[in-house]
Amino acid sequence: MTWEEACSFPLTAITAYDAECVDSRVKLGNGCSIFINGGSGGVGLYAIQLARYLVGETGKVVTTCSSKNVELVKQNGADDVIDYTTTNVAQYLSQNYHEHKLDLVLDAIGSFDIFKACAAFLNPKGVYLMIGAPIPANFTGVLTMGANLISATLVPGILGGVPRKFRMTLMTPRKHAVEAIGELVEQKVLKPVLDSVWEFDDEGMKGAYTKIMSHHARGKVLIRQPAKP
Amino acid sequence: MPKPSPTQVLLKVQATALNPVGYKSIKHFPGFIVKKPCVPEFDCSGTIVALGTKVSRWKVRDEVYGITPADAVFKTGHGSLAEYTVVEQDNLYHLSLLTDWIDVKNRNS
Numbered sequence: 485m486t487w488e489e490a491c492s493f494p495l496t497a498i499t500a501y502d503a504e505c506v507d508s509r510v511k512l513g514n515g516c517s518i519f520i521n522g523g524s525g526g527v528g529l530y531a532i533q534l535a536r537y538l539v540g541e542t543g544k545v546v547t548t549c550s551s552k553n554v555e556l557v558k559q560n561g562a563d564d565v566i567d568y569t570t571t572n573v574a575q576y577l578s579q580n581y582h583e584h585k586l587d588l589v590l591d592a593i594g595s596f597d598i599f600k601a602c603a604a605f606l607n608p609k610g611v612y613l614m615i616g617a618p619i620p621a622n623f624t625g626v627l628t629m630g631a632n633l634i635s636a637t638l639v640p641g642i643l644g645g646v647p648r649k650f651r652m653t654l655m656t657p658r659k660h661a662v663e664a665i666g667e668l669v670e671q672k673v674l675k676p677v678l679d680s681v682w683e684f685d686d687e688g689m690k691g692a693y694t695k696i697m698s699h700h701a702r703g704k705v706l707i708r709q710p711a712k713p
Numbered sequence: 714m715p716k717p718s719p720t721q722v723l724l725k726v727q728a729t730a731l732n733p734v735g736y737k738s739i740k741h742f743p744g745f746i747v748k749k750p751c752v753p754e755f756d757c758s759g760t761i762v763a764l765g766t767k768v769s770r771w772k773v774r775d776e777v778y779g780i781t782p783a784d785a786v787f788k789t790g791h792g793s794l795a796e797y798t799v800v801e802q803d804n805l806y807h808l809s810l811l812t813d814w815i816d817v818k819n820r821n822s
Binding site: 485486487488490491492493494495496498526622654655656657659662663665666669670681684692693695696697699704705706707708709 | 726727728729730731732733735736741755756757758759778779780782783794796803804805806807808810811
């Protein structure tokens with residue numbers, strides 16, 4: 485474990501922990517199934533690792549990523565991987581998880597189209613949890629998101645809304661979560677996944693932010709301070 | 714350099730992790746939400762160099778990793794992408810508790 489590896493955990497791992505162990509209020513145990521939308525990002529990879537641990541060998545961890553990251557998410561514990569560049573995710577889930585519905589959806593992307601279809605593949609007692617607050621990039625985006633949120637949270641099933649529980653959470657580092665993540669790292673349930681490490685200089689900053697702003701980082705992007713002379 | 718509040722420690726930063734919220738907060742958030750100028754980012758690891766007056770869990774030279782939550786960074790402007798940053802004592806974890814922790818003080822790669 486290096487400074488960079490340790491540093492990759494707090495925000496993303498606590499987000500995953502809060503989502504799977506606290507905010508969802510769904511008890512994820514052996515044999516449960518979970519869908520993580522956005523598996524190859526910072527939150528996604530740690531959410532997959534933690535989910536694998538929680539649902540055990542008999543459980544199911546379903547996730548999405550692009551073609552080039554399929555192996556990466558599998559290595560981290562996913563067992564059903566949907567390539568969103570070639571497959572309609574909502575349709576795939578509706579077809580494959582209609583019989584044995586999923587217990588929890590963690591959406592780290594903010595795909596309201598998947599939410600709207602989720603009654604077909606999410607257990608009636610399950611929860612659709614949007615995590616990591618996908619922040620819109622412009623004013624129109626804010627309005628669309630607002631409209632989507634209002635419809636997701638306020639329109640009941642009987643009036644044409646989605647008949648599943650929708651929650652949106654922002655992580656708050658609480659002492660017990662910080663401790664729990666430390667223990668999970670210690671037990672190697674959570675293993676660091678670094679996209680890249682950059683230096684604390686102009687070139688490094690440019691490279692690191694270009695990477696994170698591309699939305700295609702595989703794991704965490706780190707910046708390190710110069711070593712002591 | 715930020716001053717630690719009674720419950721915070723001052724860290725000499727070794728590494729900072731980037732998160733999408735970091736650049737969005739600089740690029741898209743108006744001044745009434747994020748204090749400008751704002752040092753971005755939330756995750757860090759490093760060595761404790763000073764303690765707030767009420768900090769009892771930690772001592773100077775402890776090696777830790779931790780987080781300052783977004784709302785606190787937005788309010789104070791003191792994020793973790795810096796040589797020094799402040800972190801609440803309860804948001805830190807001791808690196809020496811990780812058995813495979815290697816202290817790469819003299820790394821030169």
